[in-house]
Structures are given as C-alpha cells and as structure tokens.
Amino acid sequence: MLLRRPRTPPYPLRPPSRLVKAATGTGKTLAYLAPIVHLLQMREPRVDRTHGTFALVLVPTRELCLQVYGIAQQLVHRFHWIVPGYVMGGENRAKEKARLRKGISILIATPGRLLDHLQHTASFVYSNLRWIVFDEADSILELGFGKAVEDILEHLGSRNGALDQNKNKGEHIRRQNLLLSATLNEKVNRLAKISLKNPVMIGLDDQKKPSGKSNTLGNSHTSLLSDDDEDGILEKQNDILEHAVDDFKLPAQLVQRYVKVSCGSRLAVLLSILKSLFERQISQKVVIFLSTCDSVDFHHAVLSQLEWSSGPQLDMDKKQKFLSCKVFRLHGNMEQDDRKKSFLGFGSEKSAILVSTDVAARGLDFPKVKYIIQYDSPGEASEYVHRVGRTARIGEKGEALLFLQPIELDYLKDLESHGVSLTEYPFQKVLDSFPVNGQKPHKRKIISLDMHPWIMSLQRSLEGFVAGEDATKKLARDAFCSWVRAYTAHRGELKKIFMVKKLHLGHVARSFGLKEQPSLVGRSHQVQLKKRKEQKREQPAKRRKLPSKK
Numbered sequence: 017m018l019l020r021r022p023r024t025p026p027y028p029l030r031p032p033s034r035l036v037k038a039a040t041g042t043g044k045t046l047a048y049l050a051p052i053v054h055l056l057q058m059r060e061p062r063v064d065r066t067h068g069t070f071a072l073v074l075v076p077t078r079e080l081c082l083q084v085y086g087i088a089q090q091l092v093h094r095f096h097w098i099v100p101g102y103v104m105g106g107e108n109r110a111k112e113k114a115r116l117r118k119g120i121s122i123l124i125a126t127p128g129r130l131l132d133h134l135q136h137t138a139s140f141v142y143s144n145l146r147w148i149v150f151d152e153a154d155s156i157l158e159l160g161f162g163k164a165v166e167d168i169l170e171h172l173g174s175r176n177g178a179l180d181q182n183k184n185k186g187e188h189i190r191r192q193n194l195l196l197s198a199t200l201n202e203k204v205n206r207l208a209k210i211s212l213k214n215p216v217m218i219g220l221d222d223q224k225k226p227s228g229k230s231n232t233l234g235n236s237h238t239s240l241l242s243d244d245d246e247d248g249i250l251e252k253q254n255d256i257l258e259h260a261v262d263d264f265k266l267p268a269q270l271v272q273r274y275v276k277v278s279c280g281s282r283l284a285v286l287l288s289i290l291k292s293l294f295e296r297q298i299s300q301k302v303v304i305f306l307s308t309c310d311s312v313d314f315h316h317a318v319l320s321q322l323e324w325s326s327g328p329q330l331d332m333d334k335k336q337k338f339l340s341c342k343v344f345r346l347h348g349n350m351e352q353d354d355r356k357k358s359f360l361g362f363g364s365e366k367s368a369i370l371v372s373t374d375v376a377a378r379g380l381d382f383p384k385v386k387y388i389i390q391y392d393s394p395g396e397a398s399e400y401v402h403r404v405g406r407t408a409r410i411g412e413k414g415e416a417l418l419f420l421q422p423i424e425l426d427y428l429k430d431l432e433s434h435g436v437s438l439t440e441y442p443f444q445k446v447l448d449s450f451p452v453n454g455q456k457p458h459k460r461k462i463i464s465l466d467m468h469p470w471i472m473s474l475q476r477s478l479e480g481f482v483a484g485e486d487a488t489k490k491l492a493r494d495a496f497c498s499w500v501r502a503y504t505a506h507r508g509e510l511k512k513i514f515m516v517k518k519l520h521l522g523h524v525a526r527s528f529g530l531k532e533q534p535s536l537v538g539r540s541h542q543v544q545l546k547k548r549k550e551q552k553r554e555q556p557a558k559r560r561k562l563p564s565k566k
C-alpha cells in the first residue's frame with residue numbers, strides 16, 4: 017500500500033528513514049555522503065569538533081571503511097571545519113580514542129570497534145548525531161554483526177523504542193537512518209524494524225510499483241537525505257521487505273559467463289585463462305575470488321611465483337614467470353598493515369591481479385577492474401552480484417567468469433531464479449591458441465580437457481612447483497583442507513548443488529598441485545579416529561561378554 021506522508025506539525029518532525037537498493041557501482045556512497053556534507057557545511061552555528069559526531073556510517077569491512085573515509089576526505093576539503101574520521105578493527109585503540117576525544121564530525125566505522133568505543137570511550141560525543149548510515153546493510157547482518165548493531169543502536173538511543181522514550185522526555189531528536197545495498201532483501205527486515213520507522217523505499221521492487229514510478233538512484237527525484245520532512249514522497253509499511261523480490265539488478269554492460277571445468281584441471285585452466293587475458297591485453301586488472309584465506313595464500317604463491325618454460329620440455333634453462341604481472345592478496349587473516357598495502361597497492365596499479373576472499377566482494381571501488389573470476393562459487397546469489405559488481409562500474413565495460421564443475425551446473429538455475437543468466441565461455445578456443453612443446457598452434461582434435469597436452473604439461477609444472485619446497489607443499493595442503501571444509505559449509509538449497517559427497521578428493525588435490533590427497537584431519541585426530549575404529553570393531557565382542565558378567 018502506498019501512503020502519502022502528510023505534512024504534520026506539531027514539531028518535531030522526524031525526517032523519514034530510507035531503504036536504498038541500487039545496482040553495484042551506481043554511486044551510492046556519494047549519494048549519501050554528498051548531502052551529509054552539504055547539510056553540515058550549511059549548518060548554523062558552524063559545525064565544530066567539540067560538537068562531536070553528526071553522521072555515522074557503518075560498514076562491514078575495514079577496506080570499505082578506508083574507502084568511504086577517503087571519499088569523505090575529498091568531499092570536505094573545502095570545509096576544514098567538518099572533520100571526517102574512522103574507527104575499525106585492527107587499528108590502534110588509543111589513537112582512535114584520542115581522535116574521538118578531539119571530535120569527528122563524520123565517523124566511518126566497523127560495528128565491533130564502534131561498539132567498543134561506545135562502551136569504553138567516555139569522551140566520545142554523539143549527542144548531536146543526526147544520521148546513521150548502514151552501508152551494505154545486508155552484509156553487516158550476514159557477517160554476524162546483528163547483535164553488535166542492536167547494541168550500538170541501544171547506546172545511541174536510536175532503536176525505535178528508544179526514540180519514542182526520548183520524545184517523551186521532550187528531546188527533539190531529528191535523526192535519520194539509512195540502509196543501503198545492491199541486494200537489500202527481506203533479510204534486513206530485522207535491522208529495518210529496529211532502526212527505521214516508516215521508511216521510504218528507494219529503488220526497491222520498483223517493477224511492482226502500481227504507480228509505475230521508478231524510484232532508483234539514477235532517476236529518483238527524492239533526495240536520499242533531507243533536513244526536513246518531505247511531502248509527496250512514496251512511503252510504504254515496514255513489512256514491505258517481506259514481499260520484496262530477490263531479483264538483483266546488474267550493470268547492463270556486464271558480460272557474464274561460466275566455464276565448465278573438471279575438478280582436477282581447475283588450476284591449470286585458471287592459469288591458462290589468465291595467461292590468455294594478459295596476452296590479449298597487457299594492461300589488465302583482474303580480481304579472483306576464492307573461498308578461504310589459506311586458499312588465497314596458496315593461489316597467490318602459484319600465480320606470483322610459478323615458472324615455466326615455453327619451449328620444448330627439456331629446455332629448462334629458458335624458464336620464465338608464467339604470469340608477469342603483479343599479484344596481490346587480500347583476506348581477513350592478514351596483518352592489518354599487509355591488508356592496507358594490498359588494498360592500496362592493487363587500487364593504484366594499472367595492471368595486476370588481486371586474489372581475495374569475499375572481504376573484497378562488498379563495496380570496494382578499485383578503478384579499472386575489467387575482469388572478475390569467481391574460481392570458487394560464491395554461494396548465495398546476492399554474493400555473486402556483489403563479487404561481479406567490482407567491475408562494470410559507473411557505465412564502464414566489464415566481464416565476469418564463474419568456474420563450475422560439471423556436477424555444479426545446477427547453480428546456474430539458482431542464479432537464473434534471481435534474474436541472473438550466464439552464457440558459456442569458449443575455453444576450447446583459448447586452449448587451441450596455446451603452443452604445445454614449442455609447436456605453433458593449429459586446429460587440434462577435440463579431446464578431453466584433462467588429456468589436453470597443454471593442460472597436462474601445465475599440470476606437471478604445477479605439481480613440480482608445489483613439490484619443490486616444503487613451505488609450498490604446506491600451503492597447498494592447508495589450502496586443500498580449508499577448501500573442502502568451505503565446500504561443506506554451503507547452506508540451504510545450495511547444499512544440494514555443492515555436495516561434498518560428489519567430489520573426488522583426489523581430483524580436488526590435483527587442483528592444488530598435489531599428487532596425493534592429503535589427510536583432511538590432523539595427525540593426532542587421525543590416531544584418535546583409528547583408535548575409535550578399533551574399539552568399534554571390538555565392541556560387539558565386549559557386548560556379547562556383558563551378560564555373562566551379570
């Protein structure tokens with residue numbers, strides 16, 4: 017039901033909160049930061065550091081925190097009296113406390129660290145807080161920050177109930193909350209219900225709007241933030257999200273494909289595709305998504321160190337790097353300094369590969385990324401959307417490639433049910449373009465991928481590389497174990513598609529350059545298992561003995 021909000025004194029009016037859904041790379045950050053800066057610079061009396069925080073932006077990852085802070089810094093450079101700042105996990109608490117004591121007008125934060133300061137930094141002034149923005153709102157909840165967010169809202173007095181209490185006390189709180197994501201769906205209902213009252217939906221399920229009005233970021237006439245209550249804006253009930261469609265909008269210019277690869281040849285195929293990409297265009301920026309931190313470390317080592325002889329097999333002295341570009345890695349187990357270096361380093365390179373977990377999937381705006389490779393499947397369709405959204409931003413071209421094993425092809429149907437459809441990548445063509453044993457490429461008979469001379473020779477090099485050093489072998493083994501664990505962790509309907517039972521673990525090992533399948537459990541655990549098995553074997557005999565004991 018669509019309602020018109022009447023202009024209703026008595027004052028204080030509460031500016032409507034917003035739920036904003038717009039495709040990746042359409043400029044949501046500026047859409048909320050620019051009005052905040054605009055309204056703050058107009059404020060009389062002038063904003064002062066002693067007034068504390070006016071706007072709070074909550075983000076799910078440290079990298080996104082740095083990115084939003086960078087944009088805020090650029091926006092306020094003419095208004096020196098507005099001070100942006102950030103607090104986030106991994107940073108020095110004492111320094112953050114000192115900055116909060118001085119006063120931060122626009123604060124960007126990750127939920128855990130913000131809650132920490134709300135509980136322990138007495139000098140943190142937030143009595144003038146006017147806006148709370150949840151950027152990537154659905155992800156904040158999915159990452160398990162739900163409780164932290166509830167506690168934060170409680171502290172800030174911004175839970176719906178708390179607001180009413182404050183109103184009763186006669187305090188004129190004119191606070192506006194905003195939830196944004198490219199994939200807002202019913203999952204944010206809990207957050208919406210505790211933090212928003214009569215929210216205005218922007219860009220949500222606009223196909224369904226009876227009025228036919230499209231209210232997306234691009235063509236909306238409704239400003240994301242207002243200093244006053246608005247008349248004539250579309251408003252719906254809080255429970256609208258329960259009926260919101262899970263269809264996701266992707267940039268129209270994004271080319272989306274999948275490549276069907278048998279498990280054992282996955283890594284050789286990944287390397288071949290990367291080589292072909294960088295041969296086609298020397299300046300490339302590629303992001304590769306993997307499922308675990310250990311897997312990122314291993315693949316980073318392979319992509320940055322693997323050497324190879326392009327001539328005949330015995331021509332080993334002519335070895336050169338298989339890929340000559342810079343390779344960065346990013347995941348949550350890295351030291352904060354290394355994380356920062358990778359994030360800033362990949363952002364500033366013209367040609368490079370970033371190997372990452374989903375820590376890079378949300379909101380990051382690396383310039384000129386042309387290619388996204390999802391080497392490990394993302395799981396939920398919403399994660400697919402955010403990963404591919406790192407390319408084709410703000411109208412630029414971009415391509416995305418999803419790796420699937422033949423047993424996983426049903427995942428395409430799952431994506432299709434969310435309005436995402438992919439076409440097959442012509443990998444055979446790429447394969448035929450490579451020379452084998454120094455011979456020029458020519459049209460070859462179609463043979464199975466695993467038996468293709470290029471793939472076989474690349475696989476031998478990989479296995480040699482992994483076996484070459486104990487440290488690399490350990491990286492491969494750890495990556496293998498974590499990968500299998502992650503594969504078992506798919507949830508809900510996806511468990512029926514990504515079934516660990518269907519995997520051939522020997523082939524999985526091959527995809528980590530291992531000739532043999534490592535044990536999935538530690539040595540001590542193995543000994544315990546063996547003991548238990550032996551005990552089990554003995555048990556029937558023991559049971560049989562029991563009656564005679566009586």
Ligand SMILES: Nc1ncnc2c1ncn2[C@@H]1O[C@H](COP(=O)(O)OP(=O)(O)OP(=O)(O)O)[C@@H](O)[C@H]1O
Nearest residue numbers: 039040041042043044045046198379381405409410
């Ligand atoms: N009006 C504009 N004109 C040109 N470029 C813009 C405009 N607004 C934003 N941009 C640029 O578009 C890019 C994407 O913006 P942003 O990161 O805010 O997208 P987003 O919608 O938040 O994406 P995601 O959903 O992935 O987080 C940024 O590089 C930003 O500088």
